[in-house]
Amino acid sequence: MTAAADRTALTPAETPLKKAAYDRFKQALLQGRLRPGQVVSQKELVALLDMSVGALRELLPRLEAEGLLHVMPKRGIQITSIDLPMIRDAFQMRMALEREAVLSAIRKMPDAVLEAEERRHREILDQLTALGDPPPAFFDAGQDVDSAFHDRLITDTGNDLMIQAYNVNTIRIRLIKLDRIRLTRLTLPSAFADHLAVIAALKARDAAAAILAIETHVRNARDRAIEL
Structure with a gap:
């Protein structure tokens, strides 16, 4: 479970059983x-x-x-398709x-957290340079660092509405990544360079540079997904 998901409490209408059913569906998608x-x-x-038919019928809406x-x-029931829209x-x-x-984050994220x-990002990049042919587990670790960075940005806002919207959208993003933009020896350096640009701007407390860096990163990821 992501840090952002951990941060989000149950909504008033969501019981532990409903949350468990939702999590089962999400894991089936991501696996x-x-x-x-x-x-x-x-x-x-x-x-x-x-799960029971009743539980599924409550979950479907x-x-x-x-x-x-x-x-x-x-x-029948059609799982969402990955298409351009x-x-x-x-x-x-x-x-x-x-x-x-x-x-x-410009206002609230401590320097120690950013450092x-x-x-973590530089350690992954150094390992990539040192490894001739990284095993799949290396790229899984890189993806964990990638995802955790984005999760922290959202979680540290403390805004539950943003966190909930992010958690839903992250399922779509992860499906797109699984289908189209897995980290590789070619894509990892550019993705991490984007992250480091965001981190540098946050450390400098430069709002304009931070916005430009995160927009560039998201746009680059989107373009890689569209091109494939």
């Missing part, structure tokens, strides 16, 4: 057991998620409202949220 664009029956989804699936009467919308939402997050983030 590839449900694929973007896939059409499944209600019976198949109940079996896959190991939320998932549909969040744009994670589409219920097609008498035809979805990619553009997801990254536009990400840019809006993270622009506000860096403005908050720790910088060290």
